Amino acid sequence: MTLVNKIDPRCIRFDNDKPLFTDERTREVMDDAAQLLRQDQVVAFPTETVYGLGANCKSTQAVRKIYEAKNRPADNPLIIHVSSLDMVTLCLGTTIPEIYWPLIRKFWPGPLTVLLPLPNDSDISPLCTKGQNTFGCRMPAHPIARALIAYSGMALAAPSANASTRPSCTEAKHVLEDMQGRVPLILDGGASNVGVESTVVDGLSDPPRILRPGGVSLEDIIKHGGPGWINTRSEINVHVKDSESVKAPGMKYKHYSPRARVVLVDPDFNKDELEALGDGARKIALLSTLRTSPATLRGVWPSAQILHLPLGRTKSEISHSLFARFRDADNASADLIVVEAVDTENEGLAIMNRLNKAAETYVRAV
Numbered sequence: 001m002t003l004v005n006k007i008d009p010r011c012i013r014f015d016n017d018k019p020l021f022t023d024e025r026t027r028e029v030m031d032d033a034a035q036l037l038r039q040d041q042v043v044a045f046p047t048e049t050v051y052g053l054g055a056n057c058k059s060t061q062a063v064r065k066i067y068e069a070k071n072r073p074a075d076n077p078l079i080i081h082v083s084s085l086d087m088v089t090l091c092l093g094t095t096i097p098e099i100y101w102p103l104i105r106k107f108w109p110g111p112l113t114v115l116l117p118l119p120n121d122s123d124i125s126p127l128c129t130k131g132q133n134t135f136g137c138r139m140p141a142h143p144i145a146r147a148l149i150a151y152s153g154m155a156l157a158a159p160s161a162n163a164s165t166r167p168s169c170t171e172a173k174h175v176l177e178d179m180q181g182r183v184p185l186i187l188d189g190g191a192s193n194v195g196v197e198s199t200v201v202d203g204l205s206d207p208p209r210i211l212r213p214g215g216v217s218l219e220d221i222i223k224h225g226g227p228g229w230i231n232t233r234s235e236i237n238v239h240v241k242d243s244e245s246v247k248a249p250g251m252k253y254k255h256y257s258p259r260a261r262v263v264l265v266d267p268d269f270n271k272d273e274l275e276a277l278g279d280g281a282r283k284i285a286l287l288s289t290l291r292t293s294p295a296t297l298r299g300v301w302p303s304a305q306i307l308h309l310p311l312g313r314t315k316s317e318i319s320h321s322l323f324a325r326f327r328d329a330d331n332a333s334a335d336l337i338v339v340e341a342v343d344t345e346n347e348g349l350a351i352m353n354r355l356n357k358a359a360e361t362y363v364r365a366v
């Protein structure tokens with residue numbers, strides 16, 4: 001049985017790092033959630049990026065339940081979520097290296113994950129770190145996430161709340177689709193604002209690297225990170241190689257995947273190439289950004305049914321709606337999803353990283 005409990009984030013305020021609840025019902029719901037966490041159970045909760053599946057990061061029994069609920073590959077480490085800077089020192093027993101301070105001052109709480117050194121005598125469950133000598137750490141900005149951590153008094157290991165390989169969840173109903181009967185409680189705080197996951201940065205290597213583009217852009221890291229981050233590059237080449245552009249890059253890249261096949265297209269895509277890919281598809285979902293319209297696709301496949309699911313026009317809108325539209329296309333039983341590419345500036349890097357991983361094929365301009 002999975003219970004879904006609604007909370008209005010506006011009913012939570014903070015006195016420094018201490019959460020205050022403006023009504024009794026909110027306090028009760030948070031009490032129940034904290035109680036489950038203390039019993040080594042998993043609780044799904046909203047963050048500003050995507051929903052997470054949280055458990056006490058120091059309990060191997062609890063963290064194991066996260067991997068089981070998601071069916072997550074065993075070698076993928078988890079991000080640990082804190083509600084205050086004190087928690088990093090007092091609860092996780094590490095100090096934050098100098099290099100991160102300008103970024104943390106600017107972006108915490110918020111969609112930035114930093115790799116911190118794992119102390120030798122750390123009591124963080126080895127299931128969170130998977131043999132690395134670092135752990136990923138972030139302070140979420142969402143009031144429900146932060147209050148849950150503070151109120152339960154534990155740092156929470158929390159991956160995205162989707163079943164492994166599926167698109168991340170930006171609404172409680174998406175979590176229910178994937179986690180029905182697999183977790184006891186989902187806290188429903190409405191739609192996640194950012195919509196893509198946090199940016200994961202490694203400031204312990206030289207030069208520092210972005211391991212996963214996300215809610216904080218490369219440009220913002222360079223702008224606000226101070227001298228240590230000026231030469232930061234993203235490890236991510238969001239464009240698949242030309243030789244792979246026609247047929248599947250392969251399971252290695254499969255991630256964030258709707259059930260339907262996904263084809264990524266440049267606005268001036270090669271029509272013949274796209275047409276061949278839609279062979280046999282009867283219901284085609286179009287996730288458009290700036291230039292592609294249903295009429296464009298009707299010009300390619302005159303007899304297919306085109307379901308138009310616009311992603312929005314700004315990159316913030318596109319980030320926000322991307323995963324939800326993938327799920328909408330699946331729920332409407334589309335058998336092909338055509339997504340219009342964006343450029344990789346600012347939020348575009350994270351968007352194109354997710355799209356490339358979801359897509360089987362990328363059809364470029366002629």
Ligand code: TXA
Nearest residue numbers: 049051052077078079132134135136158159160197198
């Ligand atoms: O926005 C987010 O980060 C969301 C919300 C729930 O906070 N969480 C999330 O977690 O996206 P997950 O598990 O889906 O993705 C975590 C990413 C993975 O790519 C993982 O490999 C990487 O962070 N990661 C975690 N710890 C790491 C470490 N010690 N070294 C390198 N990569 C690490």
Ligand code: MG
Nearest residue numbers: 159160161168
């Ligand atoms: Mg994930």
